[in-house]
Amino acid sequence: MLRRKLAVSVLSFSLLMGSAVAMAKTVFIASDVHPADYPTTAAVIHMGEKLSAQTDGRLSIRMFPSGQMGDESTTLEKTRAGAIDILRVSMSPVGGILPQVSVFNMPFVFRDMDHQHKVLDGDVGTKLAQEISDSNLGLVFLGWMDAGSRSLITKKPVTTLDDLKGVKIRLQNNPIGLDTFKALGANPIVLPVGGCFCQPANRGDRCGGKQRTDL
Numbered sequence: 001m002l003r004r005k006l007a008v009s010v011l012s013f014s015l016l017m018g019s020a021v022a023m024a025k026t027v028f029i030a031s032d033v034h035p036a037d038y039p040t041t042a043a044v045i046h047m048g049e050k051l052s053a054q055t056d057g058r059l060s061i062r063m064f065p066s067g068q069m070g071d072e073s074t075t076l077e078k079t080r081a082g083a084i085d086i087l088r089v090s091m092s093p094v095g096g097i098l099p100q101v102s103v104f105n106m107p108f109v110f111r112d113m114d115h116q117h118k119v120l121d122g123d124v125g126t127k128l129a130q131e132i133s134d135s136n137l138g139l140v141f142l143g144w145m146d147a148g149s150r151s152l153i154t155k156k157p158v159t160t161l162d163d164l165k166g167v168k169i170r171l172q173n174n175p176i177g178l179d180t181f182k183a184l185g186a187n188p189i190v191l192p193v194g195g196c197f198c199q200p201a202n203r204g205d206r207c208g209g210k211q212r213t214d215l
Helices: 013-019 039-054 072-081 091-097 099-105 113-121 123-134 175-183
Strands: 004-012 026-031 059-064 086-090 139-153 168-171 187-190 207-211
Touching (some): 026 039, 026 072, 039 086, 039 139, 072 091, 086 091, 099 175, 113 123, 123 139, 168 175, 175 187
Parallel strands (some): 026 059, 168 207
Antiparallel strands (some): 139 207
């Protein structure tokens, strides 16, 4: 299924305004649920290195990877409250507070990767990005991040819908995704990405809906 997990970086509006006039050294707190070497996390770390170099160390970013500051719903709320300055977050929790962005949670929206990038870089992506910044959510949109296609990781091949019947599939807490896999005959369960790292390998028919890294 070519369902993309689209990521958006958000910045606490109140701290953005405060740091713009700060003369002393400022360290922006960043968070991601993925490990430090995951492309989206590494991209923010690299951004911090460039920021520090170009401001002679006056501005820098401290990344807390691997869900150290909580799952995506928790860190999104912390960002809105000002406890986190920069957050890479998927569209599922954002759609919970700004429903119009959930259009990117729909299955089979894009024909291929090129189509996806054109939409995000075009009028649709620009309009939704502006709506995030213009909302009263206390967030400022920084950019889209591509975390790869939605894929299935299973112990047995899935080639027909019959192969999905009753299969337990790990998903984010995303109503559209849950409804989609229910309609396909699967048995989706909600499990944050942090909970996937410690799951035993011998869990019967359990499998995961996951992104392939494409950066």
